[in-house]
Each structure stands twice: as structure tokens, then as C-alpha cells.
Amino acid sequence: MAAETGTPTTLTLKSNDDELFSVAESAAILSVTIRNMVEDGCAGGVIPLDNVDGKTLASVITYMNGISAIPADEEKKKSYRDKFLSDKDFETLADMVLAANYLNMSCLMDAVSAKIAQVMEKKSVGWVRRKFGIENDYTPEEEAAVKEEHKWTFEGVETDDDN
Amino acid sequence: MAGKQVKSDDDKFQTNKSAKIIYGDNDRISHLPDDILVDLLSLLSLKEAVCTSVLSSRWHNLWKHTYSLNFDPHDSLQKEEKYVKWVNSVIRKHKAAILKDFVIRLRLSRTFQKDVNRWIEFAFARHVQRLELDLSKSSLVNCSLPQELLTQNTSSEIDFKPLKVLCLKSVDVTEEDIKFLLSNCPLLEELVVDRSLKLLNIEAC
Structure with missing residues (x-):
């Protein structure tokens, strides 16, 4: 673990279309699914994420890195989430909510759901x-x-x- | 389509966290699992959530499982009778086992006391966490809480325990009602009583 060795641990995630991504463990464990794998010692090799495609996973990793770099300040985190989601189209949002559900990332899930609901408001x-x-x-x-x-x-x- | 199962038989509503997107189909959102779509609909106003039932058969029954029922009167429902019919029609169809919010806001006279009783019983039978009744005073006689509900011998369906927030405006409550609620709602964090005509004294310890 990073805390024990002093060097950041990197995990390798694999999307369902076989793209590989490196991500710092400290950011990746925002996903409870990944955190459980790390805690169970199952995260040594490549972690396959069968329900997430490469495009969506790249986006989720950008989010993981961005949000974990922000210190414990809920206002700043919220404003990062708003900015992160502001340019996403519907297809991407729908893919992200599914990925957030699979990865068990409640903060991303809530933010994406709220964004979709916000867009649906007052529409025919x-x-x-x-x-x-x-x-x-x-x-x-x-x-x-x-x-x-x-x-x-x-x-x-x-x-x-x-x- | 993925959601045909909820069209004709409400009992078949199922959550399916492992549902996979079928790529090549532009309709990503309809392929989301039911529980995610219900979360999404719970963020919309009740009117908008109900409107989604016309999108396609996938969406027909989803709104019935939202955990928030906020009966904010929209323009066309300002009249008492119409609003009461609307609430009654929604609670007849609604299926969620647990309600986070149940909100009624309308000038409502005592003529509708039976309906108000039914709504309150419905909310407690669905383990409501936040109950707000704002019946903005419209006559000299307010509605009150259903007395038959506020006894130790209520049916087992009624569950006061999850209640965290209770807001009663222009609803008559007595000191006994308040005492009953305080001793039967262990999780109660916020209690608002406003414009109650019967509450003269309150002694709490």
C-alpha cells in the first residue's frame, strides 16, 4: 500500500473494449468496487471492468484524479463536479451514470443523476x-x-x- | 425494449444493477436499470416524473416507485377539488414501499378532512421520513390530525419510527398529539407547528 512504502501505488484498469489505464490507487479507491478489490488483495494485476467502455472509463478516471486532488472542501468538490459535467452530452451522461453505478461511486452517481434531471426539467x-x-x-x-x-x-x- | 416488464404488471418491477447497455441503440437512458431511473425521477417534480410515463412503455410505471411525493400545486390544480382528486389518484397508483418525502401544499378547508386523514395514513404506512402538510389557512376551521391514527393501537402498517421531519401548517394539533408524536417518533429531528388553532400550551421534557 502507498502509505506503507512511501511511493504511490498505481493500478491498471481494463475497459470492456480492452483499453488499459493507469491510475493512482488513492484516486481509484473512490470507487468502492475497486477499493474492495484492493482490500481483498485482488488488485495486483490488471483489474477488468466489464461494464465500462474505454471512452467512459477515461472520463471517469479524469474525474477520479480531479476530485481526489481537491482537499476536503465540499464546496470546491461540488464546483469541480459541476464544471466536469457541464460539457457532457446525454449519451455520455447516461454511460457515466451506469459506470458510476457499477463502480459504486455514489458522489459521481448523484451528481450525474442530478445533471440529467436538471436537463429534463421543464422540457416537453x-x-x-x-x-x-x-x-x-x-x-x-x-x-x-x-x-x-x-x-x-x-x-x-x-x-x-x-x- | 429492456423495460417491457414494467408495463403491464407492477409487481414485476425489478431492480437490475447489472443490466448492460446494448450498444448500437441510441436510447442509452432507457437501458439504465430501474433503480437508477427511479432515483432520477425522484429528483424531478412529481408532475414531471408522472409526465415521463408517456415517453415509452419502458417509462410507463417507473414514476410509481419514486421515493418523493411532493404535491406542489401547479397552475391547473389550484382548485381544491381538483387538487384533492389529483393526490388521491396518485396515491392510489403509487407503489414505493418507502417514502422519503410526502409534501402537501394547498389552501384546504376542513371539508376535505377525510382525504387528509387518508393521505397521512398513506404516508405513515409507507414509512415516511419527512412529512409536510401546509394547508394554508382558508377558513376558520383547520383540518386536524386523524385522531384514530394517534393511538397506541393503530394498525401494524402504520410506522411512525422513521419520521425525521414533521411540518404542520394550518393543521390543528393538540398537546396530546404532540406528546404522542414525540414519544412515538424516536428519530424526529425537526418539528414545525404553525397556525394551529388548538395548541395553547406545550409541556415537553
Whole structure:
């Protein structure tokens, strides 16, 4: 362990598309999944992360490095998270929330979920469908029935405009 | 699609942390496990969470599992009757076993006492952690807490223990009600009572 030897320990992570990444153990253990592997002595070789692709893992590692370099200051950490997520598109956010779930990183998970919710706020059903690429598999009759079921909720809501 | 399972049968709602993204499909978000999507919907307003049911069949029942029910009246629901119908319709459909928040905010007269009773019982049966009733005084007679609930012999479904925050505005509470709550809600951290017409004295130790 780094604390015992005085030299930083580096871990090697492997994405599901076989990309290899080196990351300081002190940053990687922000992931409870990785921390458990380290504590169980299973992190000596390459750590395979079967549910995360290389592009997403690179991004998560950038986050791990960035957030672990900030001292215990919740305000600064929050502002780093906001900045880190500010330029991410929906596909990336959806991939990141899944990766954060798999890696058991609650702080990243909460931040990404809040970001997605923030973007969905006050948007029409049509806008959300287009932005997330959600295929509407309802028949027109089924869709009308869902709206009728929640008619109070849908009053004043446009389903296919851009706002 | 990944979520067909929740369309027709609520009991089939399952969490699936190991669900894999099917690449090549642009719809990443619908492939997220149910529990993540429910977390996400719990961050939206109730109206917006319910609106997602029309996105696709994957989303049809997800909102019913959110752990936050905040009945903030939106423009179209300012009328008492309409609001009460809305709350009743939502709690009839809602399935979450545990509620973190249950919030009612509307000018509501005592005419709706039975509904208010039902809502409070619903919240406690779902192990509510934060309960807020702001019935902004609209008449000389406030709603009150359901007396049949505040006894030691309530049904086993009612659970006061997880309650951390209780906020009652324009709801009549008596000293006995407060005493009952203080002795039956061990985790209670915050208690707000405002514009209660019956609470004259309070003695706590």
C-alpha cells in the first residue's frame, strides 16, 4: 500500500473494449468496487471492468484524479463536479451514470443523476424523446390512454414541441 | 425494449444493477436499470416524473416507485377539488414501499378532512421520513390530525419510527398529539407547528 512504502501505488484498469489505464490507487479507491478489490488483495494485476467502455472509463478516471486532488472542501468538490459535467452530452451522461453505478461511486452517481434531471426539467415529452433517442413504442391509442390516465398532469403540457 | 416488464404488471418491477447497455441503440437512458431511473425521477417534480410515463412503455410505471411525493400545486390544480382528486389518484397508483418525502401544499378547508386523514395514513404506512402538510389557512376551521391514527393501537402498517421531519401548517394539533408524536417518533429531528388553532400550551421534557 502507498502509505506503507512511501511511493504511490498505481493500478491498471481494463475497459470492456480492452483499453488499459493507469491510475493512482488513492484516486481509484473512490470507487468502492475497486477499493474492495484492493482490500481483498485482488488488485495486483490488471483489474477488468466489464461494464465500462474505454471512452467512459477515461472520463471517469479524469474525474477520479480531479476530485481526489481537491482537499476536503465540499464546496470546491461540488464546483469541480459541476464544471466536469457541464460539457457532457446525454449519451455520455447516461454511460457515466451506469459506470458510476457499477463502480459504486455514489458522489459521481448523484451528481450525474442530478445533471440529467436538471436537463429534463421543464422540457416537453417530445424534446426528451428526441434528446435521449427514446423510441415511442406506444400506439396512438395507448399514448392517448396514458395521457387520459394522468389528465391533470398533462394539462398544459405539449408533447411534441421543442421547449 | 429492456423495460417491457414494467408495463403491464407492477409487481414485476425489478431492480437490475447489472443490466448492460446494448450498444448500437441510441436510447442509452432507457437501458439504465430501474433503480437508477427511479432515483432520477425522484429528483424531478412529481408532475414531471408522472409526465415521463408517456415517453415509452419502458417509462410507463417507473414514476410509481419514486421515493418523493411532493404535491406542489401547479397552475391547473389550484382548485381544491381538483387538487384533492389529483393526490388521491396518485396515491392510489403509487407503489414505493418507502417514502422519503410526502409534501402537501394547498389552501384546504376542513371539508376535505377525510382525504387528509387518508393521505397521512398513506404516508405513515409507507414509512415516511419527512412529512409536510401546509394547508394554508382558508377558513376558520383547520383540518386536524386523524385522531384514530394517534393511538397506541393503530394498525401494524402504520410506522411512525422513521419520521425525521414533521411540518404542520394550518393543521390543528393538540398537546396530546404532540406528546404522542414525540414519544412515538424516536428519530424526529425537526418539528414545525404553525397556525394551529388548538395548541395553547406545550409541556415537553
